[in-house]
Amino acid sequence: MARRTGRRPGNPDTREAILTAARAAFADRGFDAASIRAIATAAGVDPALVHHYFGTKEELFRATVAIPVDPAELVPRVLAGGRDEVGERLVRTFLAVWDSPVGTAAVALLRSAVSNQWTARLLREFLVTQVLRRVVEQLDLDPAETPLRGALVATQIAGLAMMRYVIRLEPVASASPDTLAATIGPTVQRYLTGPLDSA
Amino acid sequence: MARRTGRRPGNPDTREAILTAARAAFADRGFDAASIRAIATAAGVDPALVHHYFGTKEELFRATVAIPVDPAELVPRVLAGGRDEVGERLVRTFLAVWDSPVGTAAVALLRSAVSNQWTARLLREFLVTQVLRRVVEQLDLDPAETPLRGALVATQIAGLAMMRYVIRLEPVASASPDTLAATIGPTVQRYLTGPLDSA
Structure with missing residues (x-):
């Protein structure tokens, strides 16, 4: 969770790119088969940045479906x-x-x-x-x-x-x-x- | 069910005008309070024409929601x-x-x-x-x-x-x-x- 890409944390375009890639991955492959690594690759970012913005895979998933409860x-x-x-x-x-x-x-x-x-x-x-x-x-x-x-x-x-x-x-x-x-x-x-x- | 207006039976514009008026009436007033007479008035046609095209109020209602079963x-x-x-x-x-x-x-x-x-x-x-x-x-x-x-x-x-x-x-x-x-x-x-x- 330490390594950072050159992008600013909180960059809305980056967040949106990750969410878009995550939605596609979860919808296509399902929660279990989708990986943070593949989502990061699709979004063109480092996997650490995905964790930095969204936390765990569960938290990223909840963000993609905009569910505010855990x-x-x-x-x-x-x-x-x-x-x-x-x-x-x-x-x-x-x-x-x-x-x-x-x-x-x-x-x-x-x-x-x-x-x-x-x-x-x-x-x-x-x-x-x-x-x-x-x-x-x-x-x-x-x-x-x-x-x-x-x-x-x-x-x-x-x-x-x-x-x-x-x-x-x-x-x-x-x-x-x-x-x-x-x-x-x-x-x-x-x-x-x-x-x-x-x- | 006998009296006819000057419109051709089967005129698609007339049918559509009746369905539009019926949808609004059923949605606004509910099935019980909506009347064929008021629907006909809103559609600018004779009530007999509504019956001629659609039958009973129940049948008209089913046509507005496109339900093919009775x-x-x-x-x-x-x-x-x-x-x-x-x-x-x-x-x-x-x-x-x-x-x-x-x-x-x-x-x-x-x-x-x-x-x-x-x-x-x-x-x-x-x-x-x-x-x-x-x-x-x-x-x-x-x-x-x-x-x-x-x-x-x-x-x-x-x-x-x-x-x-x-x-x-x-x-x-x-x-x-x-x-x-x-x-x-x-x-x-x-x-x-x-x-x-x-x-």
Whole structure:
């Protein structure tokens, strides 16, 4: 993280070049296969500069999708209260983020993912590698079932976001977090830890 | 339906003028409050011509949102097998439509609703008045709970459509209808007829 290129740190063109290269790499190759080294090469900068501007690969990825929250901080909160309450707490945690000022960026990402295949791929990578993988890893589930469980959770959470923030369907649009946690939490709980009738 | 104006039936400009007036009326006032008479006036045509081109108000509405399926035909199919299977059958019916060639129009509507407030309002009206109202009316539910039940179903179905057809999150994107009906059906069933922990 020490070596510097001749560019000024904070140069907006350089930042933008790195973000553009990172978006392309994450969308094309996925989070796991994309490397900081290849992103730096594509952007014409030294890998150390990528770290200097954006920190870790996770942080660079969040910058490319403009997500202002760190799943590495949120996920432990979801899992803190024990396995049987993870569904309800996951709904509450999502709502706390989406209802907050930073939620605007999340809604913008959802809108953009729907109209743009590239953003859709980035959002998919974000969900799978940054959120769902962390949650299911902690729950000690049958590995053969976890991809389906995670994707089912994503259908319910994404649909909640769509109806509450984008379509604004009442009474979900103005329902309290308590009501939504009580009604939708059990769905997420079943998708994560309950019996799946087929898999 | 007899009286005709001087315009040729089938004139594409007239059809388009009616559709434009209808979209504005349904989005501004909602399906129930919008009248054929007011739409005709806004389009500068005789109400009989609106009926001649588009049939009933329901049919006109479906034309404005470009939905090629008629919920009046689908809903009885969902309800046919009895109250305890309605969740699973609703998922199967949705998938049958969305997986079919006409599903492309439904996906386009979903995309458009996310990026356009006007289409969002039309889609919301469509869901509430054409689909959910018909389903909950038949199920003999507590009227105080039906709006929440219907909206919860919408969160799950819209999220399924998003993840399967737009974001293409695996394994939901390529799961069989049987798998999705078995895993997501119980969610829809609970939202419709099960206990809601709060309301």
